Amino acid sequence: MIEILDNMNCCGCSACYSICPQDAIDMLCDEQGFLYPKVREKNCVQCGLCNKICPYENYNRPYEDLEKTFVGINLNETIRSKSSSGGLFAVLAGRILDRNGVVFGAAYDSEWMAFHKPIERKSDIPDLIGSKYMQSRMGDCFKQVKSLLQMGKEVLFVGTTCQINGLKNYLINDYTNLLTVDFICLGVPSPMIWRDYLDTFFQKETIKYINFKDKSLGWHTFSLRIDENNRTFCKNGKETYYFNGYFRHLYTRPSCANCVAKKGNRMSDITISDCWGYDVIAPEMDDNKGMSSIVCHSEKGLRLFEECKESLKWKEGSIEDIIQYNSGYRESAPDGENKNAFWNDYKKLDKKKLFIKYCSPIKNDIVSRATRKIGKIIRMVCGGKR
Structure with a gap:
């Protein structure tokens, strides 16, 4: 019987839910809005299939990687x-x-x-x-x-x-x-945080279209676009609360x-x-x-x-x-340094205040922008010399 003792060891893929011959596993939301398997023990027959196919318990690559x-x-x-x-x-x-x-x-x-x-x-x-x-x-x-x-x-x-x-x-x-x-x-x-973002900043009108990587401002600086009945929101992703919280690995x-x-x-x-x-x-x-x-x-x-x-x-x-x-x-996404603080404040703060406190864009970051520009120039000059 599968039992999640540490949320670090469950990706929510639903393989265990899908394979259960007794339909004894439900995928339920936790307090952060992520789905995790929960076994109804009275229906479980201890066949062990859920453990055998869990990616965190068993891994077997079926072929050599060509890359x-x-x-x-x-x-x-x-x-x-x-x-x-x-x-x-x-x-x-x-x-x-x-x-x-x-x-x-x-x-x-x-x-x-x-x-x-x-x-x-x-x-x-x-x-x-x-x-x-x-x-x-x-x-x-x-x-x-x-x-x-x-x-x-x-x-x-x-x-x-x-x-x-x-x-x-x-x-x-x-x-x-x-x-x-x-x-x-x-x-x-977290889908729950996305829902909170929409409910906080786009609650007045009906949403008609969403594009997380809109190219109106170019692909290099992709934008979050949300079309409502009477307005269009379109901003560089790094200037939005939602993407800033995501890039900081808060949720x-x-x-x-x-x-x-x-x-x-x-x-x-x-x-x-x-x-x-x-x-x-x-x-x-x-x-x-x-x-x-x-x-x-x-x-x-x-x-x-x-x-x-x-x-x-x-x-x-x-x-x-x-x-x-x-x-x-190759690399996993690290937890953000303010992740625990964000979730500690999640139930305490008004959602708009929460986003402003933890997800506000960093303004006037001249040094980092200049560094990125210089790095791009160096790569272009040295690109043919690898």
């Missing part, structure tokens, strides 16, 4: 403009759907909270495009994936690295008709500081991410509209990418560049 790396841009400018980086997900998803497969990914519900769902039509790809900076609800997706795979359907599952590991452990068998794609993350924020899931899926333990077929370090890695491709790094971990993932090349502008990259310019590829 074949590329840089790419979707040639469809409309799709790229709406995507978080270079629009690679839409190309991969389109390829699977062209073959009558099914794609799973994170979408918004009616309350602008993230949940995983399947799509079977290319017209529904926009529902899954774009980063959702909160942990998504998995529901019964793992069970749906397994059922489709057993029917012979090709499935593309896109999620966080820990969700992929949880799915692979749950399935036990390595299905040839399953392709998995993850992304480089800095930890998953990421505890297990994100102890991610078992990092340090070379990814079980995905492909990892996609922003191509940070673009001014060194591929300056000739950068137009400030978004560029992706792609790491193919398996032969299956590499084949899918090869099939998609005709829809991309691309070049080969190196895993060393990924590691250098996007540390989240």
